[in-house]
Amino acid sequence: MIPSSSAPRLILASSSSYRRELLARLHLPFATVAPHIDETPLVGEAPESTALRLARAKAEAIARLHPGALVIGSDQVATLDGEQIGKPGDHARALAQLQKMRGREVVFHTALCLWDGRALDPADTAQVENVQVFVRFRDLPDAELDAYLRIEQPYDCAGSAKNEGLGIALIERIDSSDPTALTGLPLIALTSMLRRAGVVFFGI
Structure with a gap:
């Protein structure tokens, strides 16, 4: 059971500007705190398991520092043929990613955890969910892929394409039950x- 009278502080456990901008759409006051955890996948770990484990770990790490808060953790893992596709980090790796993905479908696992520090029952502490997004990329030539990367430089994005920006021109189709999941924070979930945690929207 959760005390209904408590008004928790809302914290986004992330340093991502994309997630911060998405959460701001809800018009709820919140703070951001960057979690410092090891995001390395475990040996033999399924991509969706990695995303769920890291989303929970991020939320739990910040919740320990802020007792009584509602903490949001999220993590995204992109996969092609079951193989994880991480953040490229530089131009050459990003181009190689886009070349590999063109004309094919990539699955993005966006995991979400809401950690409720007010919960009296440990079973009520964490809500977790994995939202899948299926993205089919256009079969574009190297020159277009290279030009895109030089314009937008999405080297901090798994899959090397910002769907909220010019990267949408690389995409043929997006299928998901939660439209913002691809950007990094599934707002419907x-x-x-x-x-369920008692947060009131619209002031009523």
């Missing part, structure tokens, strides 16, 4: 979790 999150608002459901927040409602």
